[in-house]
Amino acid sequence: MSQYLLRRLLIIVPSVLGISIVIFTVLALAPGDPFEELATNPNVPAEVRAHLRAKFGLDDPVAVRYVRWLGAMLGGDWGFSFASRINVDDLILGRLPTTLLVIGSSQVLALLIALPVGVYAATRPYSIFDQIANTLAYVGFSLPTFFTGILFILVFSIQLDWLPFVYRSDISATGWQFYWEHFKQALMPVAVLGLFQGASWTRYVRSAVLDVIRLDYVTTARAKGLGERAVVMKHVVRNALIPVVTLVALQMPAIFGGAIVTEQIFRVPGIGSLLITAILANDTPVIMAVTFVFAGLVILCNLLADLLYVWLDPRISYR
Amino acid sequence: MNEQSLRDLIEDVRAGRLSRRQFVHTLVGIGLTAPLASQMLAYSGIAQAQAKSTYKPTKRGGGGTLKLLWWQGATLLNPHFAVGTKDQEGSRIFYEPLAGYDNDGNFVPILAAEIPSVQNGGLAADGRSVVWKLKQGVQWHDGKPFTADDLVFNWEYAANPATAATTIATYRDIKVEKLDSHSVRVVFQKPTPFWAEAFCGTRGMIIPRHLFEPYKGDKSREAPNNLKPVGTGPYRFVDFKPGDMVRGQINANYHEPNRPHFDAIEMKGGGDAVSAARAVIQTGEFDYAWNMQVEDEILLRLEKGGKGRAEIVSGGNIEHILVNSTDPSTEVDGERSSLKTRHPLFSDPAVREALNLLVDRQSVQDHIYGRTGVATANFLNNPERFRSRSTKFEFNVDKANQLLESAGWKRGADGVRAKDGRKLKIVFQTSINAPRQKTQAIIKQACQKAGIELELKAVTASVYFSSDVANPDTYTKFYCDMQMYTQTMTQPDPQVFMEQFTSAEVSTKANKWQGRNISRWRSDEYDKAFRAAESELDPVKRAALFVRMNDLVIASRHIIPVVFRPRVSAQASKLRAPLSGWDNDLWLLRDWYREA
Numbered sequence: 002m003s004q005y006l007l008r009r010l011l012i013i014v015p016s017v018l019g020i021s022i023v024i025f026t027v028l029a030l031a032p033g034d035p036f037e038e039l040a041t042n043p044n045v046p047a048e049v050r051a052h053l054r055a056k057f058g059l060d061d062p063v064a065v066r067y068v069r070w071l072g073a074m075l076g077g078d079w080g081f082s083f084a085s086r087i088n089v090d091d092l093i094l095g096r097l098p099t100t101l102l103v104i105g106s107s108q109v110l111a112l113l114i115a116l117p118v119g120v121y122a123a124t125r126p127y128s129i130f131d132q133i134a135n136t137l138a139y140v141g142f143s144l145p146t147f148f149t150g151i152l153f154i155l156v157f158s159i160q161l162d163w164l165p166f167v168y169r170s171d172i173s174a175t176g177w178q179f180y181w182e183h184f185k186q187a188l189m190p191v192a193v194l195g196l197f198q199g200a201s202w203t204r205y206v207r208s209a210v211l212d213v214i215r216l217d218y219v220t221t222a223r224a225k226g227l228g229e230r231a232v233v234m235k236h237v238v239r240n241a242l243i244p245v246v247t248l249v250a251l252q253m254p255a256i257f258g259g260a261i262v263t264e265q266i267f268r269v270p271g272i273g274s275l276l277i278t279a280i281l282a283n284d285t286p287v288i289m290a291v292t293f294v295f296a297g298l299v300i301l302c303n304l305l306a307d308l309l310y311v312w313l314d315p316r317i318s319y320r
Numbered sequence: 321m322n323e324q325s326l327r328d329l330i331e332d333v334r335a336g337r338l339s340r341r342q343f344v345h346t347l348v349g350i351g352l353t354a355p356l357a358s359q360m361l362a363y364s365g366i367a368q369a370q371a372k373s374t375y376k377p378t379k380r381g382g383g384g385t386l387k388l389l390w391w392q393g394a395t396l397l398n399p400h401f402a403v404g405t406k407d408q409e410g411s412r413i414f415y416e417p418l419a420g421y422d423n424d425g426n427f428v429p430i431l432a433a434e435i436p437s438v439q440n441g442g443l444a445a446d447g448r449s450v451v452w453k454l455k456q457g458v459q460w461h462d463g464k465p466f467t468a469d470d471l472v473f474n475w476e477y478a479a480n481p482a483t484a485a486t487t488i489a490t491y492r493d494i495k496v497e498k499l500d501s502h503s504v505r506v507v508f509q510k511p512t513p514f515w516a517e518a519f520c521g522t523r524g525m526i527i528p529r530h531l532f533e534p535y536k537g538d539k540s541r542e543a544p545n546n547l548k549p550v551g552t553g554p555y556r557f558v559d560f561k562p563g564d565m566v567r568g569q570i571n572a573n574y575h576e577p578n579r580p581h582f583d584a585i586e587m588k589g590g591g592d593a594v595s596a597a598r599a600v601i602q603t604g605e606f607d608y609a610w611n612m613q614v615e616d617e618i619l620l621r622l623e624k625g626g627k628g629r630a631e632i633v634s635g636g637n638i639e640h641i642l643v644n645s646t647d648p649s650t651e652v653d654g655e656r657s658s659l660k661t662r663h664p665l666f667s668d669p670a671v672r673e674a675l676n677l678l679v680d681r682q683s684v685q686d687h688i689y690g691r692t693g694v695a696t697a698n699f700l701n702n703p704e705r706f707r708s709r710s711t712k713f714e715f716n717v718d719k720a721n722q723l724l725e726s727a728g729w730k731r732g733a734d735g736v737r738a739k740d741g742r743k744l745k746i747v748f749q750t751s752i753n754a755p756r757q758k759t760q761a762i763i764k765q766a767c768q769k770a771g772i773e774l775e776l777k778a779v780t781a782s783v784y785f786s787s788d789v790a791n792p793d794t795y796t797k798f799y800c801d802m803q804m805y806t807q808t809m810t811q812p813d814p815q816v817f818m819e820q821f822t823s824a825e826v827s828t829k830a831n832k833w834q835g836r837n838i839s840r841w842r843s844d845e846y847d848k849a850f851r852a853a854e855s856e857l858d859p860v861k862r863a864a865l866f867v868r869m870n871d872l873v874i875a876s877r878h879i880i881p882v883v884f885r886p887r888v889s890a891q892a893s894k895l896r897a898p899l900s901g902w903d904n905d906l907w908l909l910r911d912w913y914r915e916a
Contacts, residue, residue, distance in 0.1 A: 034787055036403075046489050047834055053484050084403065085395040085562040086541050095561055154595070158603055165605050166595070167389065167588060171565055268590040270564035278563045278590070281782075282395070 009307070013300055020296045021289075025070065028285050029063040035083040035283045057083060070289070080286030084279070089290045093272055099170050100271030103190055104260050110195030111202055112249075119206025120238055123214060124229075134203060141200025146193050146259055150266040153189045164189055168269040190267045194260060198252075205248060209241040243313045250306040254299040323864040330364045330860065344424050352863055353636060354425025355812035355902055359514065360859040362437050374898065375579070375911045381570050383581035383914050389609040391596045393563040393589015398546045399525035400478050400485035405904065406589075408522050409610065410566050412906040413585060414461070414551035417524030418452055418471075419516065421812050421902040423633055427516060428908070431455055431466065431526065431552060433502070436515070447511035447857040452519065454502040458575045460528045461550045461557065468498040471519060473529035482537035490523045511857045514813035521812060521903045527551070554580035554910040564589050574910070581913035594618060600890035601628035607914070608897060609890040610905050615755065616690025619888070628892045632691055635887045635901030636809025636817065638699060639759075641679065641802055641880040642839040643672055648747075648799045655829040656792075656799045659840060663801070664742055670727035671744070672877035674720040675802075678766040679880055681713050687762075688755045693883035699873050713881075720770040729771070737771035749777040749793075750804040751784040759804065759882065774802075789832050796833040798840070806885055812902045815853065818869050821879075822850050841878035 035057075036050045054060050058069065073080060079089040122131040158166040165186050172182045213219065214237050222236045223229075261273030268274070272291055279287035310317050329346065332338035340361065347357035377383070394410025395403070402408040418432040427435045433453040436442020442451045458466040475496035478485040485491075495507040496518075506518055518524065528550055535543035549557050552575065555568030566587040570580060588606070596609040597619060604627040612619065612630060619630045647661035665671050681695035697713035729737040729744060737744045748763070750756045757778055764774040777800065779793045785805075792799050809817045819825060820836040821843075827835035846869055853865040873879050887901055894915045898908045 045486050048481065049484060049486060049488050052481055056484060081541070082395075082562070086398075086401055087396075087547060087562065092562060096564075158605075159598065162603060166603070167591070167599055167605055169565065169586075169588060170561065171559060171567055171586070265591065266595075268588065270561060270590065274590055275563065278393070278395075 006308070009304055013304070016300060017297070021071065021074075021293060022067065024289060024292050024296070025067050026063060028288060029066070035059070035285060053083075057081070070286075079290050082279075082284055082287050084282045084284040084287070089286050092275065092287060093290060093294065096270060096272045096275045099168075099269060100257075100260065100264070100273065103187060103264075103269055103271060104194065104256055106187065107191045107194035107198065107260075108249075108256065110191055111197075111199035114195070114199035115202035115206050119203045120210050120233065120241075122203070123207045123210035123241075124233055124237075126211060131207075134207075138200040138203045141196055142204075144197070145262075146197050147262045147266060149197065150189070150193045150263055153193060154266070157189060166267060168267045170270050190263050190269055193263055194256070197259065198256060202245070202249070206241070206245055209244055210237060213237050213241040243310070246309055246313060247306040250302050250309060253302045254295060257295055257298060323861050326360075326860045326864055330360065333361060334364070341424060347863065352866055353809075353812050353814050353902065354423070355421045355427070355516070356425070356514070356814060356859070356863060356866075358425040358427065359516065360863055362435075362443075364860070365438055373911060374896065375581075375913065376896075376915075377581045377913050378578055380572070380574070380578055380580070381583050383583060385584045385586060386582040386608070386912065386914075387606045388585070388587040389591075389596045389599055389606040390587055390589050391591050391593050391609070391611070394560075394566055394587065395562045396546065397549045397557075397560055397566065398527065398543070399523075400474075400483070400487050400527065401540075401546070402486055405522070405611075408525075409904050409906050410587060411525055411549065412553070412904045413555050413566060413568050413587065413909060414549040414553045414557055415525035415527060416551065416553050417521060417526060418454070418519040419521075419524070420907040421516075421521050421900055422898070422908070423900045423902070425812070425902060427520070429455070431458060443515065447508070447513065447515070449505050449507045450515040451499065451503060451505045454504070455575060456502060458552055459573050460530075460552055461571060462528075462531075463573075464528065464530055466526075466528075466552055467501050468504045469501075470526055470529045471504045472496050472498050473533065474526050475518070477527070477532060477536050477540075480537050483540040485540075487523045490518050494518055511855055513853075513855075513857055513859060513862050514815065517811070517813065521907070525551075555582075555585045558584075576910055579910045585909075597622055597630075597890050600892060601625065601630065604628060604892060607892045607895050608905075612692075612888040612890050614692075614888075615688075616692050619692075619890075620690070626893065628890055630691070631889050631891045631897075631899060632886045633889075633899045633901040634884075636814075637806055637885040637887075638696070638809075639693060639804065639806045639882045639885055640699065641675075641763075641804045641882060642798070643675060643878045643880065644798055644801050644803075644839060645842075645878055646840045648801060653829070657797065657840065659826060659828060665744060665746065666801070666878075668727060668739075669877065670723050670729070674723045674770060674772070675767075676877050676880050677714060677716050677720040677723070678763060678770055678772070679713075679882060680715040680762055680766055681882055682715060683762055684759050685883055688758045689883050689885075691886075692888050693755075693885050696881050696884040697874065698884075699870055699879055699881050715766070717766055717769045724770060724772075731771050735768075735771060736773045744772045745775065746772060746801045747775045747777055748802040748804070749779060749784075749800045751781040751795075752778045753781065756804060787832075787834065794833065796827045796835070796838055798827070798838050803838075804882065814866050818850060818853075818866060821869070821873050822847050839878045841873075841876050843872060843876065846872045 036053050058066060082089050082092055085092060118134050122134045125131055154166045157164045168186050168190065172179055174182050219232060219236055222232045261276060264271045264273035265277055276291040329338060329343055333340055333343045344354050344357040390406055392406045394406050396407050397411050399408060399411035399415050402411060416430045419427045419429050419435060422428050429435055431454060433455045434440060436450050436452060454468060460466055475491050477483055478487045478491040493509050497505045497507060499505055531545045531550055532543055547560055554571055554574050556571045558567040558569050560566050568585045570583050574580060593613045597612050597614050599605045600609045601622040602625050623629055643666050644657060644663050645666060646657045646659060647663050648657045650661050652658040652660045685693055685695040724737055729739045732738050748760060750760060760776045764776060767774045783791055783793050784795050786794055788794060795803060795805055821841065823842040825835045825837040826840050827833045827838050849865050849869050853862050856862040856865060889905060891897060896915060897912045899905060900907050
């Protein structure tokens with residue numbers, strides 16, 4: 002096991018290197034210049050831009066810039082944002098809590114919907130409840146988040162005027178008021194992400210449970226005289242959830258990706274919206290760092306999923 | 321309008337036959353900026369009327385929180401590093417210049433005790449220096465006094481190339497001398513007609529010497545106060561998240577009585593313009609939103625709710641068509657649209673004249689831009705109310721047809737005119753942007769009726785407006801017959817703006833297409849007028865030169881103005897915010913208040 006873990010960790014090194022090379026070259030090849038706004042502003046002489054480019058080493062060949070970036074990264078220096086003139090890690094750390102809060106709550110919401118609905122639907126396949134749940138799940142994951150986001154804003158903010166649609170990380174209220182305000186503003190983005198995720202997971206949970214519930218050992222458990230509740234909770238769900246858990250782990254990075262759009266719509270100051278502003282401003286170090294964080298998450302989540310398998314299902318072993 | 325008639329106008333103002341305001345508006349109408357007009361009066365010894373403040377609150381504070389929505393959030397808060405207006409606006413909450421420009425172009429003293437003039441001895445007769453007297457008793461937010469040393473420092477800081485300040489152009493050619501603790505002399509290298517640039521307006525915000533002194537030059541980026549501004553403004557810094565949020569609280573020691581009105585200020589960034597307009601005008605979640613690049617139709621619909629309104633102020637931005645004077649299809653020395661070529665079709669003035677007649681500006685205004693784009697015949701700004709009577713625009717397909725016919729362009733079997741085997745087929749490019757595509761369509765339709773075939777091309781904005789040397793589709797390369805975009809005017813003085821038509825500014829391979837003369841139109845007469853204006857000290861003569869330049873550009877028909885684009889913002893109904901088209905949106909933040 003530990004040998005396996007070591008091997009997996011070693012594989013991470015070349016993959017991370019490969020990812021960084023790809024991102025770096027693509028960014029270097031892409032059109033645009035972080036100081037473009039200066040170029041089009043007649044009040045700023047061309048020398049200022051040339052000086053800035055030289056200062057940030059933008060005129061060097063791509064390979065040189067890459068090696069320099071890699072060296073700095075290994076030393077824990079994430080780089081320096083051209084647009085904000087501050088360190089990239091400060092920028093990302095400032096944004097991370099909001100993203101984690103929004104994504105975390107949306108995942109909890111998704112699980113809270115997917116688990117009970119999926120299990121209940123599977124225990125009564127093709128009942129009215131199952132049919133309705135299935136239909137709603139289809140609708141849920143067919144509608145993209147940018148659509149539901151705008152729809153929610155139109156209905157709940159503009160027509161009904163119940164919820165604010167601009168997310169603010171600083172809320173000046175204190176005590177209960179503070180939590181209430183936070184709850185109100187987070188409700189829509191969390192619901193948009195959570196319902197989308199919950200819909201696809203519901204279907205997944207349902208089919209996983211359905212697979213297990215027909216197996217012989219479940220019949221045995223029933224024959225033994227166990228109550229329906231005990232059969233489902235102890236024998237069925239536990240086994241059915243093994244693939245679900247890995248799925249959740251594997252989908253984590255995709256959720257960060259989906260959150261980028263949602264963050265932009267609701268002005269949630271997370272790393273997703275940071276990425277978008279950075280791309281628009283051609284702020285290469287920030288784009289690099291954020292995509293790198295996402296890439297790192299993918300790798301980590303993959304590893305986590307593989308390890309969870311072993312822990313959940315002792316029949317699988319790694320050598 | 322020549323020099324003499326300008327002088328007559330000034331005499332009219334002196335004698336009281338013409339109001340100061342009317343004078344300024346007349347000059348704006350003939351293509352001059354309001355601050356320039358105002359300066360002409362100052363030079364002629366006509367004192368500036370004390371701008372009446374409309375500020376009503378009688379005590380400091382008590383207004384709650386002012387919530388601003390900037391759909392592009394400020395990314396840094398040092399005014400000397402400001403890359404775009406978003407950064408300037410963020411800085412403007414905390415920092416102040418000596419003077420700002422109001423919407424009539426008047427100078428409004430902010431950190432200055434008075435505006436320099438000939439009478440008070442502030443302006444040197446030779447135009448080589450100006451003396452600024454600073455307001456007494458002004459304190460930085462940390463309690464340190466604001467003095468002449470701060471001004472000297474700002475000059476040294478910005479002028480040092482190692483600092484890499486974006487304001488360097490404003491400060492590198494001047495010298496700042498301290499006269500006493502509260503006055504400085506700004507010395508120019510040569511007679512400078514427009515003296516109110518350093519320490520004024522968007523590029524004049526002053527940062528404290530005691531906090532930035534150790535971070536001059538190469539170390540500029542390490543200054544902790546780049547992100548934690550300590551200024552003299554009406555609000556103190558509380559918190560800053562780059563690109564997301566700027567927060568401030570009331571400055572209880574602010575140097576103006578009863579100001580500011582609000583107890584706290586928040587500037588939220590991110591999102592898009594349309595939803596920003598909604599948040600202010602429709603739901604009232606925010607008090608003010610900047611730069612409403614939203615179709616007027618949507619704004620009008622949102623305004624019906626009555627919670628807010630779109631506020632429109634005139635500035636100097638102009639949507640215009642450029643008609644290439646060089647040939648984009650022939651390559652000379654690895655460069656298309658080279659100066660060594662002439663455009664095969666546009667070298668005939670009749671074709672350019674016809675195109676000018678085929679741009680239906682009124683329809684573009686009525687059906688596309690509404691209040692956010694006003695049809696114009698001038699290249700320099702032209703607000704609707706003060707439209708000049710001397711310049712006119714006309715939409716006339718018949719006349720265009722006649723012109724082309726008499727110039728020898730005959731219709732072929734396919735309805736497209738041709739002469740000497742060359743067909744009137746023109747490629748017309750612009751950036752991808754819904755109103756621009758609609759404008760293209762309107763022009764194409766009219767051209768079709770006159771036997772000109774327009775091929776429309778739209779380029780993604782990020783490529784079109786980039787300075788990427790390798791890309792053939794950038795607007796500066798202009799590898800195309802005609803193109804259209806908005807030219808922004810970022811300075812109150814038209815000199816830099818008008819420099820873009822001089823021969824020296826032609827965009828070529830040699831200058832990596834960084835030159836600003838994109839149409840590549842060249843005129844000795846224009847160059848001469850521009851050079852004269854550069855050193856002409858008499859503001860009246862200088863103004864006459866600018867008018868002449870504007871007329872030359874328009875007469876060439878290589879530049880076809882379409883609509884003038886005023887600045888549009890969204891405001892809550894009860895908010896009172898004095899805006900100016902010549903300065904930042906937040907230029908007079910101290911006077912913002914909410915009506916009870």
